[in-house]
Amino acid sequence: MPVSRRKILQQIGVGAAVGAALPALRGFALNSTGEGTRESFVRADQPARLATAADPVLLYRNENPYGPSEKVLGVLRESVAGGNRYPRTEYDTLIGKLAVLHNVKPEQIVLGCGSGEILGMAALSFLKPGKKLVQAAPTFPSLGKFAQAAGVEVVSIPLNKRYEHDLWAMLDAARAATGLVYIVNPNNPTGTITPRTDIEAFIGKLPSDVTVLIDEAYHHFVAPNTAYESFLDRHFADPRVIVSRTFSKIYGLAGMRIGYAVATPEIAKRLPAGFPNWSVSVVSARAASAALDDVDYVRLGIKRNTDDRQEFMNQVNARMLRAIDSQANFVMVNPMRPPDEVIEHLKKNHILIGPKYPVLDKYIRVSLGTPAEMPAFWRAWDLMPATDKMAM
Ligand SMILES: Cc1ncc(COP(=O)(O)O)c(C=O)c1O
Structure with a gap:
């Protein structure tokens, strides 16, 4: 019964x-x-x-x-003993591995205390009153909060019916007085993707002085055979594109606070201006390097x-x-x-x-x-x- x-x-x-x-x-x-x-x-x-x-x-x-993996946990435990020293070789080692992984030059990589810090860097570098931020709604709110705190206008464009970024409405919004466009792909909180081809067409139509930050925090979780394609896995030859990634999600290191951006050498040099260049701990940098090695x-x-x-x-x-x-x-x-x-x-x-x-x-x-x-x-x-x- x-x-x-x-x-x-x-x-x-x-x-x-x-x-x-x-x-x-x-x-x-x-x-x-x-x-x-x-x-x-x-x-x-x-x-x-x-x-x-x-x-x-x-x-x-x-x-x-x-x-994190057992291997990474081992490195975390070992690294704590070196906590009396400032970072020495750890950043170079990690940046070298990231450069190989993404097939870019080391000078194209910027480390951050979580990719959240990268978002703050982008806000400080590309936004100011009169140079607004264009983003989706809803999306990950940190960049918008940085912008608002700096007195910068934030234009939030609702996702379309498929919960993709409404790139054509974003384009209209970004035609004038725009410093930065923020695209989160897959998006948080919806978990939805915006097709790569649409993003490419969108960037092609943007005014030449607008920078685009593509946040790929959730990249690894996308099922194959979707219209998604990472801008790091296949490069897009446009110097205005910055891609951010994090060790907080697939690598299981959210509490260690480490993320990074990949950009042109010029932007990578400009991004950290005004930020301490030692905000990533030795322990986090070593754990991140070990996490990259543990592909299984x-x-x-x-x-x-x-x-x-x-x-x-x-x-x-x-x-x-x-x-x-x-x-x-x-x-x-x-x-x-x-x-x-x-x-x-x-x-x-x-x-x-x-x-x-x-x-x-x-x-x-x-x-x-x-x-x-x-x-x-x-x-x-x-x-x-x-x-x-x-x-x-
Ligand atoms: C889309 C997105 N970007 C960036 C972050 C910030 O991540 P973290 O600072 O831990 O790298 C998050 C956190 O959840 C997120 O959802």
């Missing part, structure tokens, strides 16, 4: 009751009619974990929930993310929810109920998800956790009272 969804949820319960129910939960899923199925709710090799006040499940900052771990990270994203979508579909097709390590979901309530409900259950986005105000953003973490998310989700989905 089928067990009703509500009954199952009551049986599962929260808090202490969840602990007792965990063994039974392994391999358990709810299908779209609310009946229990024995599918891939938790992978057999991953014991599910609890979300507690002291140890919440963090699905809010698009971090790599698996952390990068492959594993891509595979894990692909599987985790698919499993997330299976759970979304089982609940008849809607989600934006993501090419990143997070997904925007229409929860069919007010996002504020969902964020609050999950928080009470010690699950932290992304903030609300005014431009996509019916959606929430969920970063993908490990197979051991996600059951806690879905358990908390299923505790929410049913809604009238037709009304949303």
Whole structure:
């Protein structure tokens, strides 16, 4: 006899009751009619974990929930002992590896304390009152915040219906008095891509004094056979293009704060002006070098993310929810109920998800956790009272 969804949820319960129910939960899923199925709710090799006040499940900052590789962890531990010295050879080593990886000259690379610092450098170099920033809405907000703090006008153009950058509207906005255009590809918070060919055509039409920053923080998570192509994997011969990348995502080093930009030697020289040229720690630089060497771990990270994203979508579909097709390590979901309530409900259950986005105000953003973490998310989700989905 089928067990009703509500009954199952009551049986599962929260808090202490969840602990007792965990063994039974392994391999358990709810299908779209609310009946229990024995599918891939938790992978057999991953014991599910609890979300507690002291140890919440963090699905809010698009971090790599698996952390860095064992090899990188080893280098991190070793490098701490050298923390009494300022950087000496570490930057050159890392820049040399990045230059080989991207087939550019070392003088084309700028390191930053996270790619967030690169965004700050770009703001300081290319924006000033009278030279505005053009970006998408919604997109990663840091560059816009730097610009606003400097009294610079920010023009935010809504994504198009496919959640791509609306490049033609951005072009109109950038025709006059523009210092910088910011393109995040894949975009945060939507996880969507803007086709390479469209970006190329867009750049070709921009006024010659406008610089373009392409933020490829989530590059590694894009599924093959999409219209996406990195501007580092295949260079685009236009000196106005800067590409930023980070070690915070696929390499699992968000807390180590390290990222970089690739640009022409002239721009690379100009970018760090006004910033300390030693903001990357010795430990971070050495860890980043080791992470670049550990190509198997990068492959594993891509595979894990692909599987985790698919499993997330299976759970979304089982609940008849809607989600934006993501090419990143997070997904925007229409929860069919007010996002504020969902964020609050999950928080009470010690699950932290992304903030609300005014431009996509019916959606929430969920970063993908490990197979051991996600059951806690879905358990908390299923505790929410049913809604009238037709009304949303
Ligand atoms: C699109 C994008 N760019 C840049 C960053 C900044 O990353 P970090 O400073 O950790 O390199 C983030 C962080 O989430 C991001 O989503």
